[in-house]
Amino acid sequence: MKGGFIDNLPKIYGMYTGGFLLFVGLMAILEQFGVDADTIGILFVAFTIFIYAAIGWLSRTMQVDAYYVAGREVPPVFNGMATAADWMSGASFVAMAGGIYFGGHGYLAFVVGWTGGYILVNALMAPYLRKFGCYTVPDFIGTRYGGNFARLAAVVVLVVASFTYVTAQINATGTIAARALQIPFEVGVWFGLLGILLCSMLGGMRAVTWTQVAQYIVLIIAYVVPVIWMSNAQGFGAIPHFSYGDALHRIAELEPMLGVGTPAAEKIAGVSVLTNLHNAPGEGMAAWKFVTLVACMMCGTASLPHILMRYFTTPTVRAARKSVSWSLMFIFLLYFTAPALATLTKLQLLDPNLATSIIGRSIEEVNALAWIQKWGSVGMVAISDSNGDGLLQINEFFLRPDIIVLATPEIAGLPYVVSGLVAAGGMAAAMSTADGLLLAIANALSHDLYYKIIDPKADTRHRLIVARVLLIGIGAAGAAVASLKLTGILGAVAWAFCFACSGLFFPLVLGVWWKRANRAGALAGMICGFGAGSLYLYWTYTTGQTWMGIDHLRFGIIGMPVSLVAMVVVSLLTPAPDAEIQAMVDETRDPSGGTVLDATH
Amino acid sequence: MSQDKSEARARHWVKTRNLTYVVLVLWFIFSFVVHWFAKGLNEMNFMGFPLGYYMAAQGSLIVFVVIIFVQNWLQDRIDDECGFGEN
Numbered sequence: 209m210k211g212g213f214i215d216n217l218p219k220i221y222g223m224y225t226g227g228f229l230l231f232v233g234l235m236a237i238l239e240q241f242g243v244d245a246d247t248i249g250i251l252f253v254a255f256t257i258f259i260y261a262a263i264g265w266l267s268r269t270m271q272v273d274a275y276y277v278a279g280r281e282v283p284p285v286f287n288g289m290a291t292a293a294d295w296m297s298g299a300s301f302v303a304m305a306g307g308i309y310f311g312g313h314g315y316l317a318f319v320v321g322w323t324g325g326y327i328l329v330n331a332l333m334a335p336y337l338r339k340f341g342c343y344t345v346p347d348f349i350g351t352r353y354g355g356n357f358a359r360l361a362a363v364v365v366l367v368v369a370s371f372t373y374v375t376a377q378i379n380a381t382g383t384i385a386a387r388a389l390q391i392p393f394e395v396g397v398w399f400g401l402l403g404i405l406l407c408s409m410l411g412g413m414r415a416v417t418w419t420q421v422a423q424y425i426v427l428i429i430a431y432v433v434p435v436i437w438m439s440n441a442q443g444f445g446a447i448p449h450f451s452y453g454d455a456l457h458r459i460a461e462l463e464p465m466l467g468v469g470t471p472a473a474e475k476i477a478g479v480s481v482l483t484n485l486h487n488a489p490g491e492g493m494a495a496w497k498f499v500t501l502v503a504c505m506m507c508g509t510a511s512l513p514h515i516l517m518r519y520f521t522t523p524t525v526r527a528a529r530k531s532v533s534w535s536l537m538f539i540f541l542l543y544f545t546a547p548a549l550a551t552l553t554k555l556q557l558l559d560p561n562l563a564t565s566i567i568g569r570s571i572e573e574v575n576a577l578a579w580i581q582k583w584g585s586v587g588m589v590a591i592s593d594s595n596g597d598g599l600l601q602i603n604e605f606f607l608r609p610d611i612i613v614l615a616t617p618e619i620a621g622l623p624y625v626v627s628g629l630v631a632a633g634g635m636a637a638a639m640s641t642a643d644g645l646l647l648a649i650a651n652a653l654s655h656d657l658y659y660k661i662i663d664p665k666a667d668t669r670h671r672l673i674v675a676r677v678l679l680i681g682i683g684a685a686g687a688a689v690a691s692l693k694l695t696g697i698l699g700a701v702a703w704a705f706c707f708a709c710s711g712l713f714f715p716l717v718l719g720v721w722w723k724r725a726n727r728a729g730a731l732a733g734m735i736c737g738f739g740a741g742s743l744y745l746y747w748t749y750t751t752g753q754t755w756m757g758i759d760h761l762r763f764g765i766i767g768m769p770v771s772l773v774a775m776v777v778v779s780l781l782t783p784a785p786d787a788e789i790q791a792m793v794d795e796t797r798d799p800s801g802g803t804v805l806d807a808t809h
Numbered sequence: 810m811s812q813d814k815s816e817a818r819a820r821h822w823v824k825t826r827n828l829t830y831v832v833l834v835l836w837f838i839f840s841f842v843v844h845w846f847a848k849g850l851n852e853m854n855f856m857g858f859p860l861g862y863y864m865a866a867q868g869s870l871i872v873f874v875v876i877i878f879v880q881n882w883l884q885d886r887i888d889d890e891c892g893f894g895e896n
Contacts, residue, residue, distance in 0.1 A: 313847065316865035320840060323870045327836045330877050331829050449867065453857030487862045489847035499841045506840060526885060526894075533877045540874050547866035794815075797822055800893040 214281055221286075224259075225425050231255060232429075236625045245624040246390060252628035253388040253635055256426055257403045260419045260639065267411035267418050272668050275412030275675065276343040276651060278521040282417055287527075288534025290417045291518045293424035293640035295322075295535065296542055297373075298380025299701040301427060301637035304543075306612035308550035310482060313489040317501040319543050323536060324502070325509025330532040333510055334519040336720040336796050338528035341803025342520065344648070345513040345712070346656040349734075351805060352719045352792065353727040353785075356661050361734040363652050365711030366513045368738075370645045371686065373512075373704035377642035378404070378683075378690040381635060387586075387614075388631045394691045400639070401687040408643045409676050412651075416643045417521060423636035424538065430633020431542050431613075435549045438620045442555065442562065448548050455555050459486045462558050466567055470603045473594035478587055479606035486554065493757050500757075501702075504764035508705025511712040514641075514648035525799040553616050558602075564621055567602050574600050579618035583611060646686070650679040702761040703745070710741030710767020714775050722779075723793050729779025737771020821891035828887065832880050839869045839876075 213220075235248050273279055282290070300322065307315040342348040346366060350359030381400025386393045407419040439448030444455065463469075463485055472481040489495070509515065518535075522528045556564045566574045571593045574580055583589040590606035593599075614634060617626040654675035659666055666674070715733045718725040744766040748754055758765050784790075795804050843850070847861035855863050888894045 313862060313865060316862075317844075320844065320865055320869050324836060324840045324873050327832065327873055327876060330880065331832050331836075450856060453854075453859075453863075456858060456862060487851065487859060489844075489851065489861050489865075491848050495845045495847065498844050498847070502840055502844065526888070529881045529884065533874075533881050536874055536877050540870050544867050544870050794818060797825070798818055798893060799888050 217286055221421060224422060232629060235628060239623055239625050248624050248628045249388040249631055252632040256632045260422060261406040263419045263422055264407040264411055264415040267415035269411050269414055270672060274414045275672055278414040278417045280521055281523055282521040284527045284530035285534050286421050287522055287531035288538050289424040290420035291535035292538035293420040294518055294644040295515060295539055296637050297641035298377050298638035302380055302613050302634050303610050305546045305550040306609035308547055309554055309612050310609045312484045312486045314498060317498045321502040321505025323540060323543055325506035326532060326536040328506055328510035330529060332717050333516060334532050335525045335529050337516055338519050338522060339525050339799060340796050341805040343655050344652045345516055346652050349715060353730040355727055358727055358730055359656050361731060363656050365734060365738050366652050367649055369704045369707035370514060370649045372700055374642055374645040374686045375689045376700035377638045378686050380638035382690060384631055384634045397687045397691045401683050404639050404642045405683055408647050409679055416647055420640045423640040427633040427636040428541060430629045432545055434617050434622060434626055435545055437622055438552045449544055452548050452551055455551050456487055459554060466558060466602045468602050472603045476590045476606050479590050479608045481603045481606055497757055500762045500765045504706050504709060504762045507709035507713045507768060511708040511716060514644040517648055553612055553619060556620050567600055569600055571598055571600055579615060583615055646679055646683050649682050650675055653678050706741060706764035709764040710771060711738030713768060714771045720796060723790050724784055725779050726782055726785045728782040729775045732778035733771045733775030736774035737767045740770040741767025817891050821893055824887045828883055832876060835876055839872045
């Protein structure tokens with residue numbers, strides 16, 4: 209091929225996409241020849257992980273700027289895809305549609321929050337941080353405000369938020385690997401970690417970037433195909449997104465007939481029955497809960513270091529902005545599909561006019577279904593004839609929310625090849641996010657803690673070895689925590705957002721937007737915001753009480769205002785930053801010229 | 810730094826800031842205000858969807874995508890106008 213790697217990106221990823229589709233076609237043919245579902249699942253997961261690992265190997269590097277910021281040469285559209293994969297985690301891919309299926313309108317707050325946050329990233333953060341030229345987020349805090357203490361505080365917030373997040377992702381890779389490869393969950397977790405490390409260890413940010421682009425392509429195909437397939441089967445056309453309104457009306461019609469809202473007569477651990485109406489937004493407290501969750505997710509988006517650091521990899525400030533808009537575009541494709549998926553799957557199960565419906569059929573008939581048996585055997589689906597009438601009622605059908613996306617192809621009676629594809633997509637989503645998070649943590653520890661604070665004289669080789677050792681260590685710690693199965697996927701993710709926005713949102717925003725912000729203020733903002741948020745989380749989680757309906761999913765609503773007030777008050781009480789810092793802020797706001805920090809800082 | 814450069818910077822920053830304010834107001838409306846009234850909006854129909862649901866599942870998202878592309882287009886123009894367009 210003529211030209212360099214970067215010039216040929218569209219061709220390379222075009223060929224990759226074609227190759228992947230060819231592989232899917234090959235699997236479909238194998239299925240026709242009678243290869244069983246398990247083998248197809250194993251082939252899908254193994255093949256895609258092999259590809260990612262190969263990309264990781266080809267991107268290996270010993271250069272600092274390639275390792276930390278992919279050499280600052282990633283074109284906007286590709287950085288958009290990489291960010292989208294970095295962003296859409298196991299929670300987005302696996303759990304979100306399930307959340308909407310069970311929670312109805314209230315869960316759409318995640319959809320709104322996780323897209324609108326990019327407006328904040330674009331308007332307040334990304335272009336300025338790119339101009340600044342930092343390698344990590346604490347690098348910006350440490351240089352803008354000065355002093356190792358501010359840098360250290362930022363490192364602590366980053367590590368807590370990202371580590372909470374990464375355990376959820378390793379948990380998700382473990383869950384999927386365990387199912388697809390037929391191995392125990394605990395082994396699946398370590399297997400997943402191995403795949404993640406293969407992608408990131410040798411090439412750092414450069415390797416993660418190019419694997420994330422590959423992972424985005426797999427995950428978006430895997431998410432959209434089943435929805436379009438189902439939609440065609442239900443008569444909503446090839447692009448259901450604009451036409452599934454009728455499905456909503458149909459569900460609203462069926463809900464009272466089927467008695468949605470009746471609680472289950474018994475409790476079964478790990479699974480629950482559908483009791484929330486699909487589209488019943490409330491007023492007052494319900495509306496308050498909606499907007500507070502949106503606020504936490506948006507501000508968390510704009511403060512999560514693994515996302516912000518993706519915009520350090522573009523060639524220019526303008527390219528950084530452009531890549532934020534492409535990121536949102538690519539994320540939007542999945543997020544506006546999720547509610548459609550939740551709605552169509554619900555209709556599949558509920559509507560007696562569809563062959564796939566189970567509510568109202570005889571228990572015997574339902575228990576004979578292959579997907580009920582398969583997911584029932586691992587305790588993720590349960591059927592219990594509580595009232596003994598021999599028919600399945602809505603409150604006798606128990607389901608684990610996380611499996612909706614993974615089980616949808618089987619529920620809708622699609623071929624196995626689609627299930628295999630979805631498993632590979634879920635794996636891609638969880639792995640790509642885990643990669644970005646592990647790298648964010650390891651880079652902050654190696655660059656900010658080790659190189660900037662502990663040993664500023666360390667040479668390049670030494671720094672990059674430390675970075676890799678940390679990557680393995682943190683990954684192993686994450687896998688160890690994940691194998692304990694402490695929290696659900698969506699819960700842990702919401703915590704990560706709240707930690708990040710409590711501690712980092714205002715110190716980052718005001719660092720660019722308020723020249724008067726100084727070191728003491730930033731420290732107060734980080735410590736008080738993060739402290740108040742964490743204490744509130746501890747209180748509400750241990751006592752089960754809430755204040756103004758703010759539960760453990762939205763504790764950032766406590767942390768952020770505390771952080772803002774502390775930062776403004778302390779900044780105003782202490783002397784303004786010196787002329788040099790103020791000039792640095794002016795320089796940051798000017799999109800032209802080189803970076804504020806020099807390339808070898 | 811020359812006088813011209815710092816004047817250009819000041820002008821550029823005022824324009825950038827005003828654009829950002831407009832974007833944040835729109836962002837606030839479609840992130841919070843619209844969803845606060847979801848129940849009422851559900852009484853209305855849009856393309857066959859109850860409007861409150863539509864805005865949360867799709868409408869706001871589409872608005873966000875449009876805002877971000879338009880903002881960046883306008884910001885590029887501001888940069889070029891003030892001589893800060895980079896190549």
